[in-house]
Amino acid sequence: MWWTSEGERVLHGAEWELFREGLKQVWEVVEEEIRDRTPYSWLVPVLDDLLPNQKLAMLAGVGEALREESVPCPELTATAEAIIAVVFDQIRASVEIEVDLQGDGADEALFFWRRLVLRGCREVDERWEEPLPEESSADVEEWRLLIDCLAERILWDHDFDMAPDFLDKNPIEAKLQKEKMGIAQAYFSGIAPDPTEKELIGVRRKLKEITSSTRRPGPLAR
Numbered sequence: 001m002w003w004t005s006e007g008e009r010v011l012h013g014a015e016w017e018l019f020r021e022g023l024k025q026v027w028e029v030v031e032e033e034i035r036d037r038t039p040y041s042w043l044v045p046v047l048d049d050l051l052p053n054q055k056l057a058m059l060a061g062v063g064e065a066l067r068e069e070s071v072p073c074p075e076l077t078a079t080a081e082a083i084i085a086v087v088f089d090q091i092r093a094s095v096e097i098e099v100d101l102q103g104d105g106a107d108e109a110l111f112f113w114r115r116l117v118l119r120g121c122r123e124v125d126e127r128w129e130e131p132l133p134e135e136s137s138a139d140v141e142e143w144r145l146l147i148d149c150l151a152e153r154i155l156w157d158h159d160f161d162m163a164p165d166f167l168d169k170n171p172i173e174a175k176l177q178k179e180k181m182g183i184a185q186a187y188f189s190g191i192a193p194d195p196t197e198k199e200l201i202g203v204r205r206k207l208k209e210i211t212s213s214t215r216r217p218g219p220l221a222r
Contacts, residue, residue, distance in 0.1 A: 014119035077190030078160035
């Protein structure tokens with residue numbers, strides 16, 4: 001379970017499929033970081049400060065909590081919420097690449113991400129102000145807006161972006177400001193797991209389990 005902005009819940013159906021695909025993409029980026037021994041930056045300081053093995057552990061923990069009802073809601077921390085935000089950043093980037101590659105007579109595979117976004121939008125309990133776009137729409141801004149709406153169903157806000165400011169503050173001043181803003185005192189100081197090479201075997205096994213059984217969606221029903 002996860003304490004989302006919509007209450008304690010897990011993701012189901014197309015909403016989960018979309019998140020799972022984004023999670024898989026982020027996992028691949030971290031594995032590439034490990035192979036190339038080259039740090040990758042998502043421009044999110046609280047994540048960029050983590051070691052690759054910590055990122056893998058966070059991905060597995062967040063993915064499991066958002067999928068498994070039997071998992072108790074973990075404490076919301078800056079690193080955990082940043083992981084979710086990065087997954088949706090990856091989804092946005094994938095849609096943008098998909099649109100860039102689109103041309104006359106584009107292969108149906110180039111609608112993969114937009115179909116997932118549309119299915120997610122149609123399954124969730126939202127009242128859309130405007131009709132949802134066609135899967136072939138190249139309006140990137142509209143797709144970004146829809147993805148933002150889906151992300152906001154999980155994330156409360158982007159407080160994690162303020163981590164550097166709070167960690168550099170005087171502890172007393174930081175405590176008072178967090179109280180004023182309604183931020184948990186341990187939000188920025190939550191420690192990410194630091195698995196050993198042996199423990200990473202189980203982490204990767206969990207990630208494989210979480211991201212498996214992906215079915216490429218066919219054309220949307222009219």
